[in-house]
Amino acid sequence: LAKTTQPISMDSYEGQEVNITCSHNNIATNDYITWYQQFPSQGPRFIIQGYKTKVTNEVASLFIPADRKSSTLSLPRVSLSDTAVYYCLVGDRETSYDKVIFGPGTSLSVIP
């Protein structure tokens, strides 16, 4: 299973764009990249998933370079309510079940 590395914490002011980068040097051909968000006292919540290039939804964008050894979650114009822990996971349909590993994630603090 591809191991991921992401910053432990980040701070940002309200209204700014936040980019959180995740490294996954050993990503396999069949692996997808998935990001979850966890608010305090809640369970993680799916944000976005991608395989290559760029994916965008109503919450965030996910940028994946051609070599797929890293990915960047982009949150546009963050607000205080975006303060949460963001987890990057890498895995395919099979391994994502029995080898799901949530790392420490990135704790994002949005400052007024």
Added chain:
Amino acid sequence: DAGVIQSPRHEVTEMGQEVTLRCKPISGHNSLFWYRQTMMRGLELLIYFNNNVPIDDSGMPEDRFSAKMPNASFSTLKIQPSEPRDSAVYFCASSYPGLAGDRPDTQYFGPGTRLTVL
């Protein structure tokens, strides 16, 4: 859709007592996962079921932990006897792989049960 339902939301018990945590997955989902979250160890996968069958319980810390899924709409995680080091937030999650093709499936997490063992 009510989402994944867990009960109780909070549980305080004394060391040595039996603890049973309950989970109702989202209707139609056929995979169910139990996680434990602590500050020291983060979020750990304990066990997961597919079509009510336990697929991998290698994450279950010891024989004091057991999990069952008697039907598609209910699962339990039992700790007997409980110990102070079992204090954590326990999450249940469910997913439905049918429409995802070869992609990893989105897991939907419940609100968690905060367990305190004194």
